[in-house]
Amino acid sequence: MYSYFFERTHAPEEGVIFVEMPFGVKDGYDFDRFYNGILVPLLRRIHLKPERSDGIYGPVGILELIIRSIQRAEIVIVDLSAASVNVGYELCAAQFYGKRCVFIAMEGSKIPTDLPNNRVLWYSPTNDVFAVHTFEEQLTAQIEALRKEPAEEMGPVRYVGMTRVPGTVKDVKPEYATVMTSDGDLGFLTGADIDYTRVYDDLTKRLKIGEHLNGGFVIDPVTQRPKYSLLNAEDNPWPRIASAYPLGTAFRGTVVSTSAVGAFVRIVGRVNGLVLKRSFPSGLPAVGEELDVEISRVDLTSRRVGLELQHPRVPVPLALPQVGEHFEAVVDRVVPVTAEGRGGYALLELEGYKRRGLLLAKNMTPELREDFDKGLLQPEEIITVEVISVDREAGKMLLRDLEDQLSEPRPE
Numbered sequence: 001m002y003s004y005f006f007e008r009t010h011a012p013e014e015g016v017i018f019v020e021m022p023f024g025v026k027d028g029y030d031f032d033r034f035y036n037g038i039l040v041p042l043l044r045r046i047h048l049k050p051e052r053s054d055g056i057y058g059p060v061g062i063l064e065l066i067i068r069s070i071q072r073a074e075i076v077i078v079d080l081s082a083a084s085v086n087v088g089y090e091l092c093a094a095q096f097y098g099k100r101c102v103f104i105a106m107e108g109s110k111i112p113t114d115l116p117n118n119r120v121l122w123y124s125p126t127n128d129v130f131a132v133h134t135f136e137e138q139l140t141a142q143i144e145a146l147r148k149e150p151a152e153e154m155g156p157v158r159y160v161g162m163t164r165v166p167g168t169v170k171d172v173k174p175e176y177a178t179v180m181t182s183d184g185d186l187g188f189l190t191g192a193d194i195d196y197t198r199v200y201d202d203l204t205k206r207l208k209i210g211e212h213l214n215g216g217f218v219i220d221p222v223t224q225r226p227k228y229s230l231l232n233a234e235d236n237p238w239p240r241i242a243s244a245y246p247l248g249t250a251f252r253g254t255v256v257s258t259s260a261v262g263a264f265v266r267i268v269g270r271v272n273g274l275v276l277k278r279s280f281p282s283g284l285p286a287v288g289e290e291l292d293v294e295i296s297r298v299d300l301t302s303r304r305v306g307l308e309l310q311h312p313r314v315p316v317p318l319a320l321p322q323v324g325e326h327f328e329a330v331v332d333r334v335v336p337v338t339a340e341g342r343g344g345y346a347l348l349e350l351e352g353y354k355r356r357g358l359l360l361a362k363n364m365t366p367e368l369r370e371d372f373d374k375g376l377l378q379p380e381e382i383i384t385v386e387v388i389s390v391d392r393e394a395g396k397m398l399l400r401d402l403e404d405q406l407s408e409p410r411p412e
Helices: 033-043 062-072 084-098 129-148 238-244 367-371
Strands: 017-019 049-051 075-079 100-106 120-123 167-172 176-183 188-192 215-218 226-229 251-260 262-268 271-276 290-299 304-309 326-335 344-351 356-360 382-389 395-403
Touching: 017 033, 017 062, 033 049, 033 129, 049 382, 062 084, 062 326, 075 084, 084 100, 084 188, 100 129, 167 188, 188 226, 238 262, 262 290, 271 290, 290 382, 326 356, 356 382
Parallel strands: 017 049, 017 075, 075 100, 100 120, 271 304, 356 395
Antiparallel strands: 167 176, 176 188, 215 226, 251 262, 251 290, 262 271, 290 304, 326 344, 326 382, 344 356, 382 395
16 A cells, blocks of 8 residues: 655745646536636736646656645645545645645535635636636735735755755856756755855856766755755854854964965864955965964855954065166066056066066167067066165065176176
């Protein structure tokens, strides 16, 4: 004997209406004609998506398809006409899941005694124009009223914790990816459901169509609906971080990486906090160096932690040459003039100094300028230059190109 174990496996979808009603001709009335000629056009006119069990298909049995459709429905319409056993079974399933139901019946039908307090909207078996118009007005008003009421449905039982089910990426947009699971369900994966250490702003840079994922379904804490995720909620470190590291918490951490924005210091697990570059006027610390820091910001939504140094580093003035000094400088970088008029300079390394000097195109000799304009000036070439300007506060110096006089023999 087959028995179906009821559990919640699908979330409701806005606008989906599942219709539970008799099929074919019963007691001399054509219910298929009523469904296709009156109900479907009406529901579509008010921008709803009607479904009936004879119009749903899938790789599983019809009962499983019906149960899925009931779960997916925002509202269920139940036709109590003709005392249909199938309709009674589907009604029990809808009420088990806590669905909002609209009851309709053909005039003269006997309503089950178990439903005495539910309002029933009656329609005429003659389908005359006035009766149909009245019924449509009542049905529209009832649906609109129910949609304004808060849903009190059963939560998805199977998604307590994480239900692992492999999936394949079917479509990728910057905000989310559509995943088809191995059992035929569709799920949506956001940039917050890939890695607990960060939130991806553009999933097209992280996922590819056809890529296989080993994730599963979890309950979104905001919408309370199932979503596809690569993360197990039980492994989420952020609630622990928020409680263990409130604002102002001081600790010693290790620098694990640096970037153009600053230094990342390990907090717990794989979660790092950022110390901005402005905190290091003498240069970023080395990877592996320990810093005394404190929590200045915790953003759970973006998964970012801001840190401040407890003992700000005192800037050490960088040594700069004097105006008028000459050097045989090594070309480090060449920036040609762009179509927008930007660029037009070379950065040169001066022996004994960390700062690079700036040689503008206008300060080049005619010979060097010709090579520069033709793209012949390359890194690692040696150029004789003179320091013509020094900004010690900004740590900048301007150079001008000289004739190769330093390479000429000096007079005795």
